[in-house]
Amino acid sequence: MSEKWRRYLLSTVTAVLMFLIFFMVHQIQLSRNQQRDNIKIGLLLDGDEGTPYSANYIRAMDEVVLKYGERVEVEIKYNVPYEKTEDVLTELAEDGCDLIFTNSFGYGEAAKKMAEKFPEVQFCEATCNNANEEPVYENYHTFMGEIYEGRYVAGKVAGLKLQEMIAQGIIKEDEAWAGYVGAYPYAEVISGYTAFFLGIRSECPTAKMRVRYTNTWSSYSAELELAEKLIEEGCVIISQHSDTIGPAVACENAQMEHPVYHVGYNLDMVNVAPTTSLIGTRINWAPYFQAAVEAVLKNKKIEEVVDGHIHGNDAGAGFKEGWVEMLELNHVIAAKNSDQVMEQTIEELKRGTCRVFFGDYIGVSPEDEKDTCDLREEYRENENSSAPTFYYVLKDVIVVEE
Numbered sequence: 400m401s402e403k404w405r406r407y408l409l410s411t412v413t414a415v416l417m418f419l420i421f422f423m424v425h426q427i428q429l430s431r432n433q434q435r436d437n438i439k440i441g442l443l444l445d446g447d448e449g450t451p452y453s454a455n456y457i458r459a460m461d462e463v464v465l466k467y468g469e470r471v472e473v474e475i476k477y478n479v480p481y482e483k484t485e486d487v488l489t490e491l492a493e494d495g496c497d498l499i500f501t502n503s504f505g506y507g508e509a510a511k512k513m514a515e516k517f518p519e520v521q522f523c524e525a526t527c528n529n530a531n532e533e534p535v536y537e538n539y540h541t542f543m544g545e546i547y548e549g550r551y552v553a554g555k556v557a558g559l560k561l562q563e564m565i566a567q568g569i570i571k572e573d574e575a576w577a578g579y580v581g582a583y584p585y586a587e588v589i590s591g592y593t594a595f596f597l598g599i600r601s602e603c604p605t606a607k608m609r610v611r612y613t614n615t616w617s618s619y620s621a622e623l624e625l626a627e628k629l630i631e632e633g634c635v636i637i638s639q640h641s642d643t644i645g646p647a648v649a650c651e652n653a654q655m656e657h658p659v660y661h662v663g664y665n666l667d668m669v670n671v672a673p674t675t676s677l678i679g680t681r682i683n684w685a686p687y688f689q690a691a692v693e694a695v696l697k698n699k700k701i702e703e704v705v706d707g708h709i710h711g712n713d714a715g716a717g718f719k720e721g722w723v724e725m726l727e728l729n730h731v732i733a734a735k736n737s738d739q740v741m742e743q744t745i746e747e748l749k750r751g752t753c754r755v756f757f758g759d760y761i762g763v764s765p766e767d768e769k770d771t772c773d774l775r776e777e778y779r780e781n782e783n784s785s786a787p788t789f790y791y792v793l794k795d796v797i798v799v800e801e
Contacts, residue, residue, distance in 0.1 A: 435696050437470045441491035441499035443484070443506065447477040450617050451666030452642040456502050456525075459684035463692055471692060484509035492517040498695045500688065501525065503616070504587070507541070514539035521701065523691055525684070526587065528786035530712035540701050541713045542687045543785040544722035547594035548748045549680030551755045552725060552741055553662050554598020556678045557636045559734035560660055561603040569657050570635055572605040578629030579610045580622050580639040580646045584765055584798075588612075588640045590780060590787035593762070594755055595638055595662070596796055602740070607795045609634055617642035623649050630659050632799075636677070638662035647672040660732065667726045677733060678741075679726035686721050687714065708781065715785025719749040756780055762791025765798070 442460055446453030460473060474494060479487050484506050491499050492513065498521045501510050507527030514522040514536045523540045524530070530541040561575045577599055581588040592610055599606045609629055613621040622645030626637050630653050637659060639646045650661035651672035661672050663679030687705060694704040702709045707716030716722040725745070728737060747753035756778035764770035772778060772791040780789050792798060 434698060435497075437472070438497040438692065438695050439472045439474065439495050440692065441488075441494070441496035442473060442475045443479050443487055443491065443499065443501045444475065444477050445479060445481075445503040445505070446617055446642060450642045451644065451664070452617070453477070453502060455665045455681055456500070456684055459688050460500075462685040463688050466689060467692060470696070479506075481505040481509075485513060488513040488522075489516075492520050496520060498691060499523070500691075504585075511536065511539050521691065521695055523687075523701070526786060528713070528784055531710065531784075535712065537700075537712075539712060540691075541785060542705075543715050543787075544682030544684070545708075545715050545717035545781045545785070546680065546682050546723055547590055547755060547780050547787060547789075548717040548745075549682075549723045549725060550591045550594040551598040551753075552744050552748075553638070553678050553680045554595040554600075555602050555740055555744055556598075556728065556733065556737050557595070557638070557660070557662050558599035558602030558606060559737050559740060560677060560732075561599065561606055561635060563734040564635065564657070565603070565605075574633060574635065575603050575606040576632075576634045576636075577606060577608045578626065578632070578634030578637045579608060580625050580629070580637065580641050581610055581612050582616045582641050583614060584612055586790040587787045589765075589792065590789035591640045592638070593789055593791070593793060593796070594780075596793065597755060597758065597760075599636075600758075608797070610796060610798045612798075613641055619643040619645045622646050626650065627653075628799075630655065634659070636660045636662060639664055644668060644671045647676055650675040658732075663726065669727060669729055673729075674732065676729055678728050678737075681724055681726060683722055683724050686716070708785070710784055713785050715781055717748060717781075718745050756789060760793045762789075762793050764790060765792055 444453040448454050476487050500523045502525050504526045507524050507529050510522050510524045521538050526543050527541045564570045579592045596608045611625040622641045622643050626646035626649035637646050637650050647661045647668040650659045653659040660677045661675050662677055665681045668676040690705040691701050694701040705714045707714045707720050754777050758774050760774040762772040
């Protein structure tokens with residue numbers, strides 16, 4: 400090769416390298432320029448600080464503020480009726496919110512509609528399952544913690560207590576009844592009480608369960624009344640998928656020959672029921688909240704930042720990613736070895752070696768008795784969505800119809 404061609408080749412390569420360097424620097428600078436210094440967040444709730452479910456969301460938002468400080472401004476709307484969802488979301492969007500979280504399945508339809516109306520705002524709907532249904536909007540997302548894991552662990556703690564009561568002669572084997580106050584016969588509730596029951600059964604093989612529905616998410620009086628009925632019907636342990644402290648109060652005030660223990664949800668109930676509150680579980684919304692905020696600040700897609708199981712525009716996770724947590728165990732009343740059983744089960748769930756919806760059980764759909772599920776083949780909850788899908792009632796779970 401001649402000297403002339405060498406020089407030509409060298410100058411060409413140098414020019415290309417200079418162009419590539421310039422292009423990369425430009426892209427980095429452009430990316431930096433696209434990042435936001437601060438954002439405004441809206442939070443729409445079906446309750447307030449006085450309801451454990453909504454208080455759990457407020458707690459997560461407090462963690463966001465603690466982490467990001469002045470970079471975030473938060474506007475919270477409390478006790479929003481479902482029929483007012485569109486009006487309140489419009490108000491939040493027009494107030495300049497860049498990111499809006501909603502906390503109830505009942506808001507899902509309206510939130511998705513508002514996502515179409517305000518494409519510049521990111522809408523994140525908790526507990527719903529419609530993000531990947533057509534039409535799909537890039538700014539509409541759903542998310543939920545895989546709470547069946549926590550329910551199952553709580554059930555094992557309850558089962559240990561029932562078995563201890565049998566061993567001590569407090570109750571007989573056929574008196575090992577658990578009661579469950581559920582809001583509605585939705586998959587979310589049925590999946591939860593089934594996981595709880597299977598946890599109990601793993602430690603107390605003779606246990607059975609009765610379920611009563613309030614047909615509302617949040618009614619102290621209804622939850623209290625149904626818990627009292629379950630206690631009168633012989634239930635020794637009461638749990639709930641409802642929003643108030645009513646069931647815990649019913650357990651603490653029960654006038655029975657033996658204590659009636661409570662297993663809670665969302666909020667530590669020891670202050671409410673110090674002698675009967677056994678354990679509880681909750682979804683920790685903070686990891687998703689923080690990931691969504693980080694994504695919006697950096698102009699990234701939310702699902703690219705979230706640490707969890709991603710299904711299109713939907714995200715969920717369990718103990719492993721910190722989305723599900725156990726509340727404090729009441730060591731004064733808990734059965735022996737409850738701590739060790741909890742820790743071991745949580746580790747198995749993190750490793751994926753614990754099969755929850757599995758065993759010699761047949762489940763029947765409450766809507767069609769011909770629709771059954773045989774758990775001798777494991778049912779993988781949350782395999783394709785963050786929202787629970789298990790919708791079968793097992794034998795030895797009695798749903799009490801009013």
